[in-house]
Amino acid sequence: MIRIAGAGLAGLATAWELVQRGHEVTVYDAGAPGAGSVSRYAGGMLAPFCEGESAEEDVVRLGRQAAAWWAEVTPVTRRGTLVVASPRDRSELTRFARRTTEHRHVSSAEIADLEPALAGRFSQGLFFAEEAHLDPRRAMRDLAALLQKKGVEIQYNTPAPAEVDLICTGGAAQLPELRPVRGEMAILQAPDVDITRTVRLLHPRVPLYLVPRGEGVYMIGATMIESGSTRPITLRSLSDLLGAAYTLHPAFAEASVVETGVGLRPAFPDNLPRILHHDGSLHLNGLYRHGFLLAPAMAAQAADRLISEISHEDHRELTTA
Template identity: 65%
Template sequence: MITIAGAGLAGLACAYALARRGGAVRVFERADTLGAASASRYAGGMLAPWCERESAEDTVVSLGSRAFDWWARITPVHRRGTLVVAPRRDRTEVARFARRTSAYREVSGAEIGALEPALTGRFDRGLFFPEEAHLDPRQALADLATSVTQHGGEIHLATPAPPRVDLDCTGIAAALPDLRAVRGEMAILHCPEVEISRTLRLLHPRTPIYLVPRGGGTYTLGATMIESDHAGPPTLRALMELLGAAYALSPAFAEAEVVETGAGLRPAFANNLPRLDWRDGTLFLNGLYRHGFLLAPAMAEAAADQLMEMRDENPREFRTA
């Protein structure tokens, strides 16, 4: 039996990778509701390795490009691409973004309107990343848990993990001294008057934001990165910036209903890349940063490689709690 602490994105992804290989898996989660304590609850669910390359290492592209097919086995993946735009006063941000990434084509104002009619006349230049995709984080987490149990894995909610487990996926709660928190803030908007079919990124020198469609006129609006360990709800300033950015995308968002707001703390190391660490006989998977849904598949498979090898070589060392 391979024991895992944490039924968030990382823990469930690892449980799935292990169970698919025939491993006996038991996952422990303190929260009594799936995803309630997970940073992924507030994620955008963007599978956007080339956009992320703008502020990340090449590793994000090489590992993240594996995510599309992995997730498509589990949950709906919407392969509509990513459209990057900026207000006219910030058009130099588009050029800067383009210099740092690849796999895009430049689009004119007319092409932006053809891709997303709701943006007609709003922007005169942008970048389109046709290979990128998005998913619904909460549905994906639920579908991932279902896949784990369908492959024979056990998920124990409202159950603290035993003192020692084989794999620790507890995110910012993990006892890792070099881990830091990066705050992500979001709002869920309902605005049937606006029809947008793909992920949008609005560039701004200070507060870049993203908008991800969820269907039925519902959208997740979020800020990509805020260096903070404050665990409370979004501040008034943050919400004003988020909602103001939505208005900048389309004035029709002025009539949107704010369905939900929230903030999560994403775990990150100094280089903003995830890693696997062995400590006192436990493997730690942590540091997914803002790339959770993008990098979880590759990291989960790597963790499964190590754990299955260790299980086969040292079967008595694995926890049976």
């Protein structure tokens, strides 16, 4: 039996990798389902090539198979990512193109073909056809349900025992060098806007990503603040997000704000996830802003590490018996 502390994204993804390989798994979480997971406030973008604009090459490499992995668990929308910028921010589009791969330049007419709602609003853009997105909250529910169907016991509202095989508790783990990075988001109901794929609006001060959730609902976000504050979203941040959404399409001026939220993303200094030993326990942590993108690859690595260490321990016990 392999025991995992933390029923967030990293813990459940690793449990799935383990159960797929025939191992029995129990997952413990001190909170209610989804209550303590920062994934609740994620965009759900499976966009490795766009992330290459600011992330290390490892993020691009490890994230390439994320869409296929998640498609085995939950619905994944494979309509690519459209990146646009206002005429005055054309240099941002040039910079983004230079720092990324697997895209093609699109004209105003092509943007209109891809997203008719944006017709005439942007003269040029970039289209990343191989990227995708999902609904994070549904994905977590679907993953938990699949695990339970496979016989995995997920014990919510139950602190983990003193000894577990893997700790995936995010910021609560208090690992050396781990820091919180505050991310803020809003969910809008905009029935007069029909956008079908992730759209990124580039701006030197307030870049925006917009992810459709269906039926006129959109998640918007972008803020990355070096802070551990859990206070609600600030008026300035919300105003910036809403202003950027209005720039993308004026009909967002009539949108209803359904929800706002703040998540503290655990990150190491290089903003890359790690699998490491600390105080006698194995940890998977530091997914930063790439949770859904990197969880599949990191979970597979963690499962390999656990199986190897457990096999080694079993062999040692046999040889010393």
